[in-house]
Amino acid sequence: MARVVVDVMLKPEILDPQGKAVAQALPRLGYDGIAGVRQGKRFELEIEGEVTEERLAQIRGAAETLLSNPVIEDFTVRVEEPT
Amino acid sequence: MARVVVDVMLKPEILDPQGKAVAQALPRLGYDGIAGVRQGKRFELEIEGEVTEERLAQIRGAAETLLSNPVIEDFTVRVEEPT
Amino acid sequence: MKIGVVTFPGSLDDGDAARAVRVAGGEAVRLWHADADLHAVDAVVLPGGFSYGDYLRCGAIARFAPVMEPLVEAATGGLPVLGICNGFQVLCESHLLPGALIRNDHRKFVCRDQALRVESTTTAWTSAYAEGQQIVVPLKNGEGGFVADDKTLDMLEGEGRVVVRYVGGNPNGSYRDIAGIANAAGNVVGLMPHPEHAVDDLTGPGTDGLGFFTSVLTGLVGV
Amino acid sequence: MSETVKQAEATPEVDQPYRELGLKDDEYQRIREILGRRPTSAELAMYSVMWSEHCSYKSSKVHLRQFSERQSEGASSSLLVGIGENAGVVDIGHGWAVTFKVESHNHPSYVEPYQGAATGVGGIVRDIMSMGARPVAVMDPLRFGPADAADTRRVLPGVVAGIGGYGNCLGLPNIGGEVVFDPSYAGNPLVNALCVGVMRHEDIKLAHASGAGNLVVLFGAATGGDGIGGVSVLASETFSDGPTAPSRRPSVQVGDPFMEKVLIECCLEVFAADLVVGIQDLGGAGLSCATSELASNGDGGMTVWLDRVPLRDSSLRPEEILMSESQERMCAVVEPAMLEDFLAICARWDVLATVIGEVDGSGRLTVQWHGETIVDVPPRTVAHEGPVYERPFARPAWQDALQADVPDGLPRPSTADELRTTLLRMVAAPNLASKSWVTDQYDRYVLGNTVLAQPEDAGVVRVDEDTHLGVALATDGNGRFAKLDPYAGAQLALSEAYRNVAVSWARPLAVTDCLNFGSPEDPDVMWQFAEATRGLADACLELGVPVTGGNVSFYNQTGEVAINPTPVVGVLGVVEDVRRRVPMGFAAEGDVVLLLGTTRDELAGSEWAHQEHGHLGGLPPRVDLAAERALGRLTADLADASAVKAAHDVSDGGLAQALVEMVLRRGVGATVDLFGVADGDAFVALFSESVARAVVAVPADGVDDLLARASSYAVPVTRLGTTGGDTLTVAGTFAVTLGELRAAHEATLPALFG
């Protein structure tokens, strides 16, 4: 079983209230030197069988239509090597 | 400026309603062969200056206390190479 | 006049929307998400709620429901469609309306009686109001921040497609205080506040929301 | 492979880890006697969890008995289902019945505030569904440590978001609750959740598995390893048939409100089509509890094919499947002829449904695992005949000193300026400040039947659009009063909730309670518990409102230090015509403001003593149930025919707080003269917490009628003044603008929690 990871992040120009809240909380807890935080989503898809180029293209399709909304989000798809 | 990524995922034994909703939607949209989906959070932290071991340890601390609840979640911290 | 109210799994305000249609004098027809048939209704309301739990993105999964196929087609052809809250999110995800709705800027769910200004009375759902009229209807959402790029926002403003705007404080960080918008033809309207919860003094803050439903009924009779 | 009954019979001498599972030596011996052999590992798991304090009520049972044994005739006549079922059911007339119950989810909410609170709501909603009812509203009495403590900043926002996140997604309006801060809850927050449901009389369902041949259907979520931490000793230490992976079983669960929402819709359709013989929710102790209770309440026995249970985690062992507390599951007993229709409804809602067993005539509960019998027990011994303890209790050594430490010596404000600044500080104190930071996170509109909700005295929901019939609900509790005197404290909680319902023009009918206490193994705590239950039972009898159900939460303590004993009481009332509701806020200028009831110098345990002096000592306000009842009779009378425009009870924070809430609600001020209250002592008049009081506003031409009615119920009335203007003015003493009051009242929680 292989794993494909899809990361979805809000586009840089879109306000990210969650990331902002984290960024504000960090110094209060004594964590300094962090210039900015963005919070996004990580999807781990367990794939049956081999991850062919065709399968990956399919998953990219799913990432674009379902897992992200291109109006506000960017995504990346990558195969995760088993560790 | 360096980037550190913290991925937070629900522990495998914990129910993941979000991942479940996606997993059920995918086949309806014609995406098959996906055995399971887990949905977690991805935090991108922009770090001022160099990412030393000490800084990383600090960020791990933040990941454990602020970014995740160890009772239900696991996290990983990694430095992302600039692309 | 028959107004369809769609029920997705996780829809919550479908009963309220149907009641509002009745209070306004229309006939409410319940439509089921899995049934790709609009049953000859004259207009459709996509109600509030948390379709499929809204865990992924609000409305992201519902927009693929079978009922949406004929709906998108009919809406493109001019059928009046009102998306309330989750329904608005579904309309954006379906690209019937531009922009998107994100997490409230204060990151909390907010339920309150919200003052709004009706900015456009040329849509199918707002003709009963006077332009600039202030109304109060409940607002309740966790992801109600309307966002779009500047070009889109300018276009919406320029074409008079901002339908309602928040007044007396922006409750969720919506760009330009936008609470609801319309498509270019004015038949499709989406808004975050809940006019269906303001059709009766007993159970709502007043009856200011009724106009959305009487507007469409009047328009339909006129046709 | 799990251990079979045959194997257990063949190996009587095997050492079993019953202690690790929380069973005492004598309890384990009793299990061996019941079975005539040693239990299998699955049986041991089942008994251990069902005989736990949480499921068996072994420490509280002897005290809770009073609630059902001592009931007035009038009270029991409206009870359609009494204590003992998942929730009690009350007749509200016109063929309608109501079921309601409050439950705790304290510890999980401390460990993982969001999910702990969320699953607390989920659990109580399933309880209500298991009576055949449509859930129509929720409430959430909450208690936290000091408002400015760092841990409260972690716990409170998560709890509130969790209650909102789950309840809002279910589409149930939140119509009230409490937010209380006290150092005694630091480390032990109390997260109680209440749900109310309605049904027609003929639709009441019970958790009974009757009729041999009927099928047991599990529906809802798949089963995972949730909440079975304790049972893992069975897998890892004793009965393993080889090396086992270290068991990592979570103790906290994640709720899936969407699953629960479709489960509600699915149940409602199933009820409407009359497809079930019995129904049971799965909560604590999961399938162990559901199957043993169903079988124990039934007329025969039951066989369960455990290997058919759909799993989320295929590595689960049978003991763990029996024990799993996975959320969002229900169990139904269905006649075979109805099965197809039942499954069709489940399929329509995409709800997984599986036949996992059958009712039979054996009188036993047997569980099969791939054809082998792993459990074979008399179901009553698991579900209903667990151990019962008469825990020792004794009045704490410190109780007398506490009661002797009266607040009479505390400096009291006396000048006009002191009174004014005290009032401004009090209305801003966390316990008295506006709770809208919390309640704005809850949907109160959904379903379109909410007639009154927070911050009103009681939540009122319409039950029937044709007859305008409705119900009112309020919850109250005061841990400080209960600490001073647990008997009186429990009565005062009832007294206040009763009053809140009464001043919403509802007739109080029934009670639910959540008894939050420290460790029952501590005789001090056990005494508090015994006193509180006795007090509550006595008061229910006197007010003619039966306890219909509730929940006990023990072990709310850190080390040796227990929380303030906190009986939380919910009162349900019926509203004949919701259109005649009376809100709390002053509505118009020129109405006459009147105080009903008597104000005494009662400041012990008050918010004033707590906020201004950090003092807790003396005796709480005198309980006066006769006066409370008279006030209730009067409001019931007024509900039928009166001009009353606004009504609000007087409780925490005294008359000052009541007036502030009334002027701020709609922005209509008032001028009052306190000369006739408390012998003209303005401080006592403003801050005393005497019971059985309310403030009402009536148009001038309605005053005589009100006075006449009040006198016929012997309710004292004091004329305070008139409404109007944009200040709250205490004649001859001070004036505060509504703006200043609002700023003070509304800033506190946002400043603390963001």
Ligand SMILES: Nc1ncnc2c1ncn2[C@@H]1O[C@H](COP(=O)(O)OP(=O)(O)O)[C@@H](O)[C@H]1O
């Ligand atoms: N956690 C909560 N959830 C919902 N409503 C709440 C909560 N806490 C307080 N409220 C509401 O706020 C109002 C004021 O609360 P409180 O002062 O405790 O009322 P009272 O003193 O009348 O019992 C009531 O309407 C109550 O139901």
Ligand SMILES: [Mg+2]
């Ligand atoms: Mg009250």
